[in-house]
Amino acid sequence: MENAITHPVKTDSNEVTQADIQAVELALRKIDKANMARQIIGSAANWVLVLRMFRDVELGYLSLSDRSPIKDKYRALVSGLMSFGDLLLITVNEHPALDFSGSGLTKNDLLCNVRYLREKYEQWFVETDISATAQALNDACAADECEASN
Numbered sequence: 001m002e003n004a005i006t007h008p009v010k011t012d013s014n015e016v017t018q019a020d021i022q023a024v025e026l027a028l029r030k031i032d033k034a035n036m037a038r039q040i041i042g043s044a045a046n047w048v049l050v051l052r053m054f055r056d057v058e059l060g061y062l063s064l065s066d067r068s069p070i071k072d073k074y075r076a077l078v079s080g081l082m083s084f085g086d087l088l089l090i091t092v093n094e095h096p097a098l099d100f101s102g103s104g105l106t107k108n109d110l111l112c113n114v115r116y117l118r119e120k121y122e123q124w125f126v127e128t129d130i131s132a133t134a135q136a137l138n139d140a141c142a143a144d145e146c147e148a149s150n
Contacts (some may be wrong), residue, residue, distance in 0.1 A: 041103050042094065044088050044110060047081070051113055054081055058120070078121045085114035 054077060054123060060065060061074055092107055100106055 037095070040091055040098060041105070044092070044100075044105055045103050047084055048105060048109070048113065050061055051081060051085075051117075055080075056120075075121075075125050075144060078117060078124070082114060082117040082121055085110060085117060089114055114119060 057074070057077065061070070064070075067074070089107075089110055092110060098107075
């Protein structure tokens, strides 16, 4: 068994050998690796649960006629969830051997949900000035026409 923790066969002597120490170090690394994997997958599962709760909040936010009283908190929730999701994605990508099979999640689920939050943030909080965009397009077209006539 690859993940089994083994120890060297001891003789009757009470000496501590290098093999004894290496066996303990190896066992600690295996325990640490298993704990880290459970922590990452557990954090991802919890994040998805919080995201589901957030979607209920989002539906309520959409129906508000006056969003100003909670706009700042809503923005903080979106950006907090988005940031935590981004950090999870980075961590998951740094550990490609993670096994999500028992969690009901995939790496793609995380990616899709982070993209969803990015789109929500952009939809609600990135201000675009349509008149400035239109002016920039007009300026670009005018410059192209000048270059074409020269």
